[in-house]
Amino acid sequence: MKQRHLRLLLVLALVALAAVGLTACGSDDSKSDSTSTADGASTETTTTASDAGGAIVSNAANGKVTLTIGSKNFTEQKVLGEIYAQALQAAGYTVKKQLNLGDEQTALKTLKQGDIDAYPEYTGTALLSFFGVKTDALPHDPAAAYDEVKADFAKQDLVALPPTPFTSSNEVAVTQATAAKYGLKNISDLAKVADQLTLYGSPECRQRLDCLLGLQKTYGLKFKKFVPVDLSQRSKVLSGGQADVSIVFTTDPQNKRDKFVLLKDDKGMFPPYNSTLVVRKASFDKAGPDLATTIEAVNAKLDAAVVQELNARIDLDKETPEQAAGEYLKQFGFVK
Amino acid sequence: MSTPLAILGIFGDAIDFIFNAREARTGGAEVGGLGEFASLTGKHLLVTVAAVGLASLVALPLGLYLGHKRRGGFLAVSVSNVGRAVPSLVLIALFIAFLGVGFANVALALALLAIPPILTNAYVGVTQVDRDVIDAAVGQGLTDGQVMRQIELPLALPLIFGGLRTSVVNVIATATIAPIAGVVTLGDPIISQSVYGDAGKLAAAIVVALLAVVAEVGLGAAQRAVTPAPLRGTPGATRRGRFFVKTAGKGLSTS
Known part of the structure; x- marks a missing residue:
């Protein structure tokens, strides 16, 4: 009897340990997630702010x-x-x-x-x-x-x-070829063709209002398929041709170098x-x-x-x- | 005082998350609840079964054959060691880079992870079979194939199952990273913590841990069921001498 109790305890302890262990692993991931949130989401407001008067004066x-x-x-x-x-x-x-x-x-x-x-x-x-x-x-x-x-x-x-x-926000990006083929300028232009296009985004994108969920709710877009991938792949999947549409960040250097077209958020979905x-x-x-x-x-x-x-x-x-x-x-x- | 209570609180919240759906931390969606966990668990098990199945198809025949020939021990052992040294995260990353994402690729990557324990255990299991037994079988006119099927395989089964158990548990734990490669498994709440929150992350971790334990126990039972009766004796039973009592009893009744 005693032994059986011990074994049960051991199993429970293992479950708890494994759970904690996995959670710990998870926090590493969540770190990169939060990074993404930081980078993630919205409108382009390029203002030409006041020139604050040239060189900084040392005091x-x-x-x-x-x-x-x-x-x-x-x-x-x-x-x-x-x-x-x-x-x-x-x-x-x-x-x-x-x-x-x-x-x-x-x-x-x-x-x-x-x-x-x-x-x-x-x-x-x-x-x-x-x-x-x-x-x-x-x-x-x-x-x-x-x-x-x-x-x-x-x-x-x-x-x-x-x-x-x-x-520094999320952007809906397509390649120049895709943009030309379907005549895409705004996110809402995707409405007619989304069902032929595959969207790539980070795993959390699926259920975020500043990502796939918002594209579905605000723009009514139904993509052919959504494929979750690691955040670090966001530009590669687009330039590599696996993705038709990918969620990238405004300030990603690859946007310029790879000549991605960032579709305009014409319904103001991104915060x-x-x-x-x-x-x-x-x-x-x-x-x-x-x-x-x-x-x-x-x-x-x-x-x-x-x-x-x-x-x-x-x-x-x-x-x-x-x-x-x-x-x-x-x-x-x-x-x- | 407050720390253990707080920990209990998070655990309680996590268990609630498994049974009851709630609004996502980021708003706009319902997450958690039995429905979502059932579908995540389904996908998780599917990719696990595919990976271990694929690994068994490759590793079992190879291990049995190498063991039968008593050759290639170096291969079996080094494959195992190298295989265990490669972090599965790296493996998945390599697969994303070279093969792309999706169910088949994730299953393949996880299969590579599952092969080493199965291969090594099958090899060792067969080589451990008593040489005399095989000689006797050959002496009675059994062919090579018959020796493998009727002598070596049954005698090696406990170790083969041990390998399978290790692999299955490994794969169940590792399949949590599949969501970064296009397959939405139980890893999703762990990776997308910003959506699921701490409770969701812990809830998924608990379910994964439970799956691993259930798989371990279930395969243990299966192992016992397929092991030839005379080899069966559970460690517990032998320790308590039940095994001997039983055979002694048998001996008495036949005499």
Whole structure:
């Protein structure tokens, strides 16, 4: 009897262990997922923001303020972190960097603990992951999304600086040949031909409103087939010809190099994912007005094309984020 | 205090997720519930059966033949070792890159994972058969084929099943990565955590773990059923001496 009990216990323990083990494996995946959400979803709002008056002026008084800039662990974030770090350095601050903080939960935790003073976050991601907003309740206007994020962050003693012009969101991409063959410009143009086309997307795409589910509900599209693949395959399946339509990100460098056609979201389905630098209230007050001015100035030129080029230089041309950020600041005359 | 309670809370939530559908974390869709889990489990088992079936078709005849000839031990062992060293994630990634995605490719990739234990165990099982028994069989005029079918195969069955069990459990666990290659298995809630939430992720993990245990126990029972009676004796029974008591009893009644 005793032995049987022991065996039952052992089996239960094994089930629990295996479950926990699998969950742990899962969290690795979810890390890349959250990355995707960060990159994922929406409209192109390329604004020509005000030129904030040329080169950044160094203020000697800022030297005693040390700012640690963080970022999450993927290319676009790292280059944003570098741009902010180098710009703030140019403004006279003493700057440290922590540009590999994992997913947004890790980054936020690090920020709240005070190990970093600021990191860039996407408005859509903040609303979804931090503030419990459901995808179908996300504002579709970038300004409204930023206002909501700013108010929510303020409750946690965090300051969200004005966002970038670029939004890093999901895009419905086809090859030039497919676009020409079916005459595709807007997502709604897919309606007549979707039943002949195979759509590829990440596994979670199937049930997301900013992905397949939204395409079905908002646009009424019924694709011939949906094939889930790993996120890293999003461009390859399209250029390789397996996919007729693939879900990519706005700032993917491959979009330009492979000449993908990004269909216009004519029904406004994708929520905004502009990037805002989130700063601790204490650090913000300590740093003085130059912080916000500097960030706003360098943000102004960060439109989708520029960020795509920055990503391309790092992912495809193998530059470091540091080099790419430096070139950006020089190119637009922020530093000499 | 709160930590164990919290853990229990998540487990409770996960079990609820298996039985009752709820709104996805990202909104707009219903996820979880018995219906969805039944279809995910179905696909999971289908790809597992396909993979292990395919692996058995290749590995069993090869292992039996090599064992019968008592040749190629090096091959059987090194295939096994190399096979186990390749992470299945890499295997799947390679398959996506070179063959594309879809049910057949995932089944093929998982089959490669399933082959080593089956092959090694079949080989070892056959080579372990007592040489004298085979000599006696050959002496009685049994052909090569008959020796393989009637002597070696039955005597090797316990080990062959051991290999199958290992493979099945491996494949069940690994099939959770199939959703990144176009096959929606129980791995979907684990991978798409942003949609299913923590409860969904844990729920799927629990179901996968249960499947593995059920497969292990079920195959164990099947193994016992097909093993020739004199070889059967469960370890538990022998330890308690039941096996000997039974044979002793038999001996008494016949005498």
